[in-house]
Amino acid sequence: MQPVSYRFLLAPFFEMTRGGYIMHRRRWALLAIPAALAVALTACGSRSGPLKADEAGITTVRVTSSQSFNTAPATLLTRGDFAERYGLNFEQVNIAGSGSSNQIAAILSGDADIAIAGSNAFVDSVIGGADLQIIAGVSDIIQSLVVSNSAIERFGVDVNASPDERVHALRGMKIGAGVTGSAGNSALRVVLSHAGLDPDRDVTLVPLADTTTAVGAGLEQGTYDATWAAAGSGEVAVARGTATTLISVPNGEAPALDGYVCNVVFAPTRFIEQNPEVVDRIRDALAEATRMTKEEPQKTGQILKNSIYSGMDQQVFDISWSEAVKAYHEGNLFTREDWNTFVDIFDPLSEHDYSSIDYEEIINPVARGES
Numbered sequence: 376m377q378p379v380s381y382r383f384l385l386a387p388f389f390e391m392t393r394g395g396y397i398m399h400r401r402r403w404a405l406l407a408i409p410a411a412l413a414v415a416l417t418a419c420g421s422r423s424g425p426l427k428a429d430e431a432g433i434t435t436v437r438v439t440s441s442q443s444f445n446t447a448p449a450t451l452l453t454r455g456d457f458a459e460r461y462g463l464n465f466e467q468v469n470i471a472g473s474g475s476s477n478q479i480a481a482i483l484s485g486d487a488d489i490a491i492a493g494s495n496a497f498v499d500s501v502i503g504g505a506d507l508q509i510i511a512g513v514s515d516i517i518q519s520l521v522v523s524n525s526a527i528e529r530f531g532v533d534v535n536a537s538p539d540e541r542v543h544a545l546r547g548m549k550i551g552a553g554v555t556g557s558a559g560n561s562a563l564r565v566v567l568s569h570a571g572l573d574p575d576r577d578v579t580l581v582p583l584a585d586t587t588t589a590v591g592a593g594l595e596q597g598t599y600d601a602t603w604a605a606a607g608s609g610e611v612a613v614a615r616g617t618a619t620t621l622i623s624v625p626n627g628e629a630p631a632l633d634g635y636v637c638n639v640v641f642a643p644t645r646f647i648e649q650n651p652e653v654v655d656r657i658r659d660a661l662a663e664a665t666r667m668t669k670e671e672p673q674k675t676g677q678i679l680k681n682s683i684y685s686g687m688d689q690q691v692f693d694i695s696w697s698e699a700v701k702a703y704h705e706g707n708l709f710t711r712e713d714w715n716t717f718v719d720i721f722d723p724l725s726e727h728d729y730s731s732i733d734y735e736e737i738i739n740p741v742a743r744g745e746s
Contacts, residue, residue: 425649426488433458434653439468439481440491442683443605444517444699445638449491450683451664451675461660463653475557482507482643489642489657493558494717497641501737502727506644508739511658512709513665515702516562516637520622521590521609522548526600527619534619538628541621542570546577548600551593554582558637562629563603565720566622569631594618607687607695614691625702634716636709639742647739658707658741665703672700709742 428434440449452465468487470477475496481487483505491513501507520542522532532544545567553559560582564574572578581599583590590602591611595618602609606625612618622628640661647654667675676696684692714734722729735743 426653428462432462433464434462435464435466436653436657437466437468437486437488438491439470439478439487439489441475441478444607444695445493445514445605446491447668447675447679447699448513448661448664448703450679451667452660454678454682455660455664455667457660457663460663461656463656463660465660479505479507482641488646489640491638491640493637494639495558495561495637495721496556497639498717498729498732498737499556499727501732507641508644508647508737509639509641509709509742510647510654510739511640511661511707511742512636512704512713513638513640513661513707514704515635516558516624516632517606517699517702518559518562518603518624519606519609519620519698520563520566520601520603521594521613521618522601522621523594523597523612523618524616525597527621530600532621534621538622538630539570542566543572545570545601546572549579549581549598551581551583551590551599551602551604553604559603559605561721561724562624562632562635562637564724565631566603566629568724591615591618606698607684607691610691610694611688614688614694623698625698632720634713635720636704636713636717639709640707647741654739654741662705662707665705665707668700668703669705672696676700706744707742708744709738710744714738 426434426436438449438452440446442450449465449467453467458464468481470481470486475492478487478490478492479496479500482490483500489510493516494509497507497509522545526532526548527534530544530546530548532541534541536544550563552563560580563580567574567578574580583593583602583604590604590608593599594602594609594612595615601621606623609618610620613620624632627633640657642654676692679696680687680689680692711734718729
């Protein structure tokens with residue numbers, strides 16, 4: 376399947392989310408999203424009716440996700456023996472661009488059945504009118520803050536200081552990160568604020584359309600002083616000896632994000648209601664894939680290396696994978712405590728009123744452990 380870009384589908388929606396109607400929901404409560412957009416967000420989506428199994432009893436489920444360590448269990452689903460064990464054939468939907476907004480667009484357009492993406496983008500899309508529910512929690516945010524060695528020297532960064540002191544030393548730096556509204560950008564703002572920095576004044580955030588392959592080169596060329604990106608990105612420069620990992624979330628060096636379930640699996644509510652038994656099997660298969668990452672890291676790492684990371688230097692892969700395996704959540708639930716933590720972390724820095732959202736409306740019972 377050729378990659379398809381869905382940026383055009385949600386561009387107006389996310390522009391409004393960041394710039395007015397939705398982002399300023401508290402102050403502009405009377406400015407509801409246009410009716411046509413609300414209909415588009417809620418009406419389009421999954422295939423209508425229950426999914427049908429083939430003659431062998433195998434049901435095909437289309438899954439979309441970014442190709443990164445954040446969503447590695449999704450890669451395992453598409454390459455494991457889950458058809459035999461769970462009666463599910465997971466078909467990867469390839470789209471252009473790795474941002475969570477593209478995964479949501481694929482779901483809303485009906486080109487995928489389930490998606491694995493950032494919880495921030497999921498929640499914001501629900502606030503915007505998308506009828507979606509989380510069916511599983513996947514992992515912490517598997518990102519790292521990497522700083523070029525030249526910037527460390529110029530800014531006098533003490534790499535042995537406490538995590539907050541290290542982050543505070545970024546004052547005045549240019550930091551490459553995900554676009555505004557992405558889980559990565561939102562999480563970085565929390566980390567910066569926790570260290571006493573104003574994300575909009577004390578540093579310059581450079582939006583990265585590609586937070587994977589180009590990150591290491593940007594650090595080495597001085598395009599930015601530091602990067603906040605998925606594991607395996609800035610580590611390219613680390614392996615070359617030109618940069619240093621200052622903060623690793625999986626290593627527990629970002630206390631402001633403790634308890635934050637970043638990566639989640641979600642689907643249109645209609646799809647879940649029409650395929651409850653299939654959804655149960657999807658979560659069971661995901662739980663098995665996650666168990667594999669924890670108990671058989673060498674085996675699962677080799678699967679990933681041979682597939683989506685075939686071009687990655689082995690040293691970079693080993694560094695990144697050793698961090699990533701710490702972040703996956705066995706059981707794959709998204710509990711009320713997880714939701715409360717999300718609200719506590721992000722509500723103070725957002726103009727969304729996350730606390731007004733009903734946990735039971737957006738988190739399906741299968742993710743609450745009630746199904």
